[in-house]
Amino acid sequence: MNTEFRTAAVIxxxxxxxxxxxxxxxxxxxxxxxxxxxxxxxxxQSALDEFTPHLAQQGLEVDGIADRVVIAADIADAVRDADVVQENGPENAEFKKDLFATLVREAPAHALLLSSSSAIPATAFTGGLADASRVLIGHPFNPPHLIPLVEVVPGGRTSDESVAAAVDFYRFVGRTPVVERKEIPGFVGNRLQNALSREAIYLVEQGVVTPEDLDKVMTNSLGIRWATVGPFLGSHLGGGPGGYRHMAEHIGKSMKKMWDGLGKPSQSPEEQERLIEAVEKAYGSSTYSELAETRDRKQIAVLSALDSAAKEEN
Ligand SMILES: NC(=O)c1ccc[n+]([C@@H]2O[C@H](COP(=O)([O-])OP(=O)(O)OC[C@H]3O[C@@H](n4cnc5c(N)ncnc54)[C@H](O)[C@@H]3O)[C@@H](O)[C@H]2O)c1
Incomplete structure (x- = not known):
């Protein structure tokens, strides 16, 4: 399997x-x-204009970046010299089935074939392929040039060599790959996000908080904590010197009681409309570009602070 990466195809x-x-x-x-x-x-052009400064802030050499991006005539032309293919078409299993049959046929035999799919596992669209050994999921978080995580999820017929090569590739482009060994709808990141979103919608539906205040709760507490320690290390520390054991046996009992009472939002059409209007009331006076620019600026600041803290540790 390939370990040198010179040419990527983006589909x-x-x-x-x-x-x-x-x-x-x-x-x-x-x-x-x-x-x-x-x-x-x-x-x-407009993506490069917008994202190149972000890459420069991450310390990358961006001179001549536009010269390295080529518009291909079609899929076969895009993949013919590829060491790696990253697929980002519509989230639709039939589309991915047809596309990956083309990729297997047209890409060089050593090329890794990766899909950004958010929820469709590789096994769902590789059944008809004679050889699915180099097809797997490389699921990013938006925007992938800023958020480090890539979930690497092999299908039932993906080879171990391809998994290792995908990990090498994502490290090569400065990402943090995590290999997940079982295919499960939504993988890990989106399952966690959805568990939280479900409760967030419930709390707003119940009139406990407004969408804006819920976001404030998140960005002023869990958001900051979880950028530094995940839920397990967070709980290990939350247990004090007694660690996770103390947390589980002490506060964990009352937390477990709460699990049964976690919300199931109704999300009837009326409730959904009410929620959409509440979110639009909170944020609708800013444009998409303004909100995205603020998000990206703050995310870059967080990443850069974490990078400095990591350097101080070493
Ligand atoms: N948007 C997100 O937050 C996000 C995050 C992680 C993963 N993903 C996944 O990434 C993939 C793409 O999502 P997106 O949000 O960029 O969607 P999008 O709708 O913005 O882009 C899809 C692109 O695919 C193109 N396309 C359609 N048919 C094609 C073909 N035959 N060949 C090549 N391109 C074709 C469309 O023209 C469009 O530009 C999906 O599988 C999605 O689940 C999305």
Whole structure:
């Protein structure tokens, strides 16, 4: 399996594909992009204009980045020299089935074939392939040029060599890959996110807090904690010197009682409409670009602070 990465193909250049394109080119790869959207050239240009400063802030060499991004005539043209293919088309198993059959046929035999799919596991779209050994999920969080995690999820027929090569690749482009050994809908990150979102919607539906105040609770407490320690280390520390054992045997008992009472939002059409209007009332006076710019600026500040703290430790 390949361990040298020079050329990447990006298939599908929407929200995720454009961000991957910038990240890969920022790490010196030639990136060949395929997407039938008529405004592809403009979309790539504006993504590079927006994301290149983010990459420079992460210390990457961005000179000539645009020269490393090539618009391919079609999928076969995008993948013909690829060491790695990152697929970011519509979240639809039939689409991915057809596309991966083409990728297996057209990409070089050593190329890794990765899908950004948020919820569809590789096994769901590789059944018809004679060889699925190099197909697997590389699920990022939006935007992948900033958020480090990539969930690496092999399908039933993915080889161990491909899993190891995917880990190497994502490390090569500065990401933090985590290998998940069982396919489960939503993988790990989105399951955690959805468990939290379900309770957040419930609390707003019940009139306990407004969407804006719920976001304030999160960003002023768990958001900060979880950028530094995950839920398990957080609880280990929460137990004091007695650690996780003390936490589980002491406060854990009352926490467990709470599990039965966690919310199931009704999300009837009326409740959903009420929630949408409440979120729009909170944030609708700013444009998408303004909100995204603020989010990205703060995320870069957090990443840079964490990076400095890690350097101080070493
Ligand atoms: N948006 C997110 O937050 C997010 C996060 C992680 C993973 N993902 C996953 O990434 C994938 C892409 O999501 P997105 O949000 O970027 O979607 P998107 O709708 O923004 O982009 C999809 C792109 O695929 C293109 N496309 C359609 N048919 C194609 C074809 N035949 N060949 C090449 N390109 C084609 C479309 O023109 C579009 O530009 C999905 O599988 C999604 O689940 C999304």
């Amino acid at each position: 599908g250049a929407g929200t995720i594909g454009l961000s991957w394109t910038a990240l890969f080119a920022g790490h010196g790869l030639t990136v060949r992009v395929s997407d039938p959207r008529p405004d592809l050239a403009e979309a790539i």
